[in-house]
């Protein structure tokens with residue numbers, strides 16, 4: 001029944017594959033207005049400050065279980081969301097705090113979930129890797145590497161089946177890109193012309209394994225070639241390049257042309273999770289990336305150089321972001337834990 005309906009989705013394919021872009025094309029960097037620069041700056045700073053605080057709270061023993069920080073990768077979700085619209089869906093893996101904040105989910109609810117409190121977005125029972133918000137269009141938060149790719153393809157199927165013009169933004173890492181179900185999903189997505197942007201956040205490492213040591217094809221924008229899925233390699237440290245590529249990919253999907261892959265070249269500054277011996281890369285490599293490519297610093301310098309903001313303006317933005325994060329952490333430290341009677345509610349047995 002479902003398969004039959006899916007086949008009938010084929011007319012969404014307005015153009016044939018000959019009209020697609022070649023894989024790997026890198027367009028010129030686009031320009032942001034001052035308002036867009038300021039917006040991106042604030043959004044990315046909120047994620048950075050939130051993650052710094054989460055790292056501190058973990059160190060204080062307030063956060064249990066896993067906690068994967070997004071520091072360094074902020075431009076990816078920020079640029080993507082600048083091109084998305086309400087009703088589009090987002091799904092990702094366990095490195096998910098930035099995605100939730102970018103979708104407008106309450107910082108207090110996210111932080112309270114990290115500390116396992118009753119006002120957490122999963123009522124304190126999901127933790128860092130398992131939060132959801134139907135209203136915000138956020139479908140998790142998944143701990144099984146690559147599992148979200150099939151689910152994200154299913155979200156795209158739902159959009160197509162319902163006949164709306166929404167797109168599924170499905171995020172996964174360079175390590176996840178080597179999982180088998182990713183390619184089963186690619187096949188179905190292209191076969192049924194599903195509206196899904198596969199965003200591969202290539203931060204160059206899967207835990208402690210570098211892309212070079214694990215991947216036969218290290219150009220992830222080419223991973224869809226045998227399925228006729230077009231791909232683009234994007235400077236994922238430059239929020240303008242991300243927004244620009246996102247706009248093209250989302251348009252491609254909304255117009256019924258099927259899926260598209262965006263490989264975001266990005267970098268994580270912190271360890272994979274909270275305990276990471278960091279023997280797989282040098283301190284110099286991390287330092288060089290922070291100094292030369294930091295996504296927030298790039299915007300800060302452009303704003304100052306263009307005199308679109310003064311140091312004081314930027315300090316004020318930082319102060320307002322810090323106060324949101326401080327309030328969230330204060331709340332998450334004092335909100336009560338779930339009542340023991342809640343142990344078996346809202347969970348699958």
Ligand SMILES: Cc1ncc(C[n+]2csc(CCOP(=O)(O)OP(=O)(O)O)c2C)c(N)n1
Pocket residue numbers: 095143144145146172173174175176177203205206207272
């Ligand atoms: C199916 C499965 N295999 C292995 C793991 C253990 N694991 C957790 S994260 C991870 C690395 C994934 O790396 P990547 O996809 O590059 O994402 P990143 O952590 O860099 O964001 C692995 C192997 C898991 N959670 N699920």
Ligand SMILES: [Mg+2]
Pocket residue numbers: 173174175201202203204205206207
């Ligand atoms: Mg990775």
